[in-house]
Amino acid sequence: MRARFLSTLRVLKELSKALIFFFLFVIAVPVTLGMVLEIPAATILSFLASTFILQAAAPPLGGPLGLSPVTILAVMASFSFGVVLAILEVCESLALTSERVSRWIAKVGKKMEKYPAIQKYGAVSCTLIAWIPGIGLYGTPIIAWILGWNRWLAAVFTTVGFVIAAAFVIFIAQHIKSIEDVFILGVVGAAGIVILVLSGKLARKKVG
Known part of the structure; x- marks a missing residue:
C-alpha cells in the first residue's frame, strides 16, 4: 500500500512538472514577450494555437497577425522548449505507472546498442529528428526519452531544429513569388x- 502511495506521488510530481513547463514556456513566456513588445495577448495566443496545430509550418500565419519574423521565431522557440519538456515529463510518469512501458524502454535500449552512431551523437541528433515528417516536434522528445538522453539537452537541440525549420519556412514564404x-x-x-x-x-x- 505504501509503495503504491509513493508511486502515485511520484507520478503526480512528474505530471505537475509537465504542467508547469507547459504553462511557463508555452504560454507565460510568449505572452510576457508580447506584453514587452506591446503585442496583444490574444494575438500571441492565436499564433500559439496555430503553432500547436501546424508546428514548424505556422510562421506564415504570424505575418497577418502583425508579428515580425524575429518575434515569430522567439515565440516558437519558447513553445518548442516547453512542449518538449512537458512531453518528457509525461513519458516519465507513464514509465512509473506501467511495467509494460518500462520493459519496452529496456528492450529498445538494448536494440539501440547496435547503432553506436546514434549513441555517439546523442541528444544532438534531436536537431535533425525534429525535421522528420511524422515525428516532428511531438515525436522527437519521445525518441529522446526512450534512448535515455539528457532531457535538457534534448529540449535545447529539438528547439534548435524546430527553429531552423521555422526559419526555413519564413525564408521560403518571403522569397517564393x-x-x-x-x-x-x-x-x-x-x-x-x-x-x-x-x-x-x-x-x-x-x-x-
Missing part, C-alpha cells in the same frame, strides 16, 4: 532525396 519558384524548389528537393537514397544504397554495398 511564382509557380516557377515552387517548381524549382520541388525539383531541388526531389534531387536531394534521390541523392540521399543513392548514397545510402552505395554505402550499404560498400559495407557489404
Whole structure:
C-alpha cells in the first residue's frame, strides 16, 4: 500500500512538472514577450494555437497577425522548449505507472546498442529528428526519452531544429513569388532525396 502511495506521488510530481513547463514556456513566456513588445495577448495566443496545430509550418500565419519574423521565431522557440519538456515529463510518469512501458524502454535500449552512431551523437541528433515528417516536434522528445538522453539537452537541440525549420519556412514564404519558384524548389528537393537514397544504397554495398 505504501509503495503504491509513493508511486502515485511520484507520478503526480512528474505530471505537475509537465504542467508547469507547459504553462511557463508555452504560454507565460510568449505572452510576457508580447506584453514587452506591446503585442496583444490574444494575438500571441492565436499564433500559439496555430503553432500547436501546424508546428514548424505556422510562421506564415504570424505575418497577418502583425508579428515580425524575429518575434515569430522567439515565440516558437519558447513553445518548442516547453512542449518538449512537458512531453518528457509525461513519458516519465507513464514509465512509473506501467511495467509494460518500462520493459519496452529496456528492450529498445538494448536494440539501440547496435547503432553506436546514434549513441555517439546523442541528444544532438534531436536537431535533425525534429525535421522528420511524422515525428516532428511531438515525436522527437519521445525518441529522446526512450534512448535515455539528457532531457535538457534534448529540449535545447529539438528547439534548435524546430527553429531552423521555422526559419526555413519564413525564408521560403518571403522569397517564393511564382509557380516557377515552387517548381524549382520541388525539383531541388526531389534531387536531394534521390541523392540521399543513392548514397545510402552505395554505402550499404560498400559495407557489404
